[in-house]
Amino acid sequence: MLGFGMAKGFRVTLRNFLRKPFTTQYPEERLPQHPRFRGQEFTWYEERCTGCASCAKYCPLGIIRIVTGPDGGNEQEGGSYSIDVFDIDQARCMYCGLCVEACPYDALHMGTNFEAAQERREDLVITVDDLRAREKRPSAWFRPQLAKEQFDPYAENADWKRVGREPYFWHPNRPEWQPEEQAQQASADGDYEG
Ligand code: SF4
Ligand code: SF4
Numbered sequence: 001m002l003g004f005g006m007a008k009g010f011r012v013t014l015r016n017f018l019r020k021p022f023t024t025q026y027p028e029e030r031l032p033q034h035p036r037f038r039g040q041e042f043t044w045y046e047e048r049c050t051g052c053a054s055c056a057k058y059c060p061l062g063i064i065r066i067v068t069g070p071d072g073g074n075e076q077e078g079g080s081y082s083i084d085v086f087d088i089d090q091a092r093c094m095y096c097g098l099c100v101e102a103c104p105y106d107a108l109h110m111g112t113n114f115e116a117a118q119e120r121r122e123d124l125v126i127t128v129d130d131l132r133a134r135e136k137r138p139s140a141w142f143r144p145q146l147a148k149e150q151f152d153p154y155a156e157n158a159d160w161k162r163v164g165r166e167p168y169f170w171h172p173n174r175p176e177w178q179p180e181e182q183a184q185q186a187s188a189d190g191d192y193e194g
Helices: 004-018 054-058 098-102 128-133 144-148 179-188
Strands: 039-044 064-069 082-089 108-111
Touching: 039 128, 054 064, 054 098, 082 128, 098 108
Parallel strands: none
Antiparallel strands: 039 108, 064 082
16 A cells, blocks of 8 residues: 555654663673673683693684693603693684684683774784783683583682583692692582592
8 A cells, every 4th residue: 555664664763763772881881791601812721721732723713823842840740731822813713612612621711801902913812921811701601510500700700620521630730739629629529439
């Protein structure tokens, strides 16, 4: 019918004209973020990282660069690598998370920040020192152990013991390991049979 489309259009205009605005005045106001939000940046735990470079091999864009050295300590137990370089070129990252999925030791996690804008492309490269210095607020994405215990990365940090899928005393050579803590953790993980 002639004019019917126009009337429909006006109806939409009128409905939205009377609706209360729902614009969020960022950055003064912020919307709540889900713990599984995959943000810019990464959270990395050096205590868990073996330097195996699985994350770098799985990255489809080849933007993770890892250089290790044979002086990471624990020589009597076979040695471990020091991580000398761990660069992630955020400028090319698509936040697919494949590197996080590939990490066998839960050392690399997606981050929760999204406000890391820079003026120069080279400043978008995350270095090993950046990773070391950053707050430990990992995304719960692909980390069901964090989701299960309702970890909230916007309210708290998580240390390396907390972010693994296995009880942390499976890493007896780590510097923070203490026998009393082992006992406490074993009783907390009642379902563990080791
Ligand atoms: S999130 Fe994807 S693109 Fe980015 S570093 Fe990891 S694997 Fe590469
Ligand atoms: S972050 Fe994980 S996958 Fe990458 S080098 Fe370290 S242990 Fe290996």
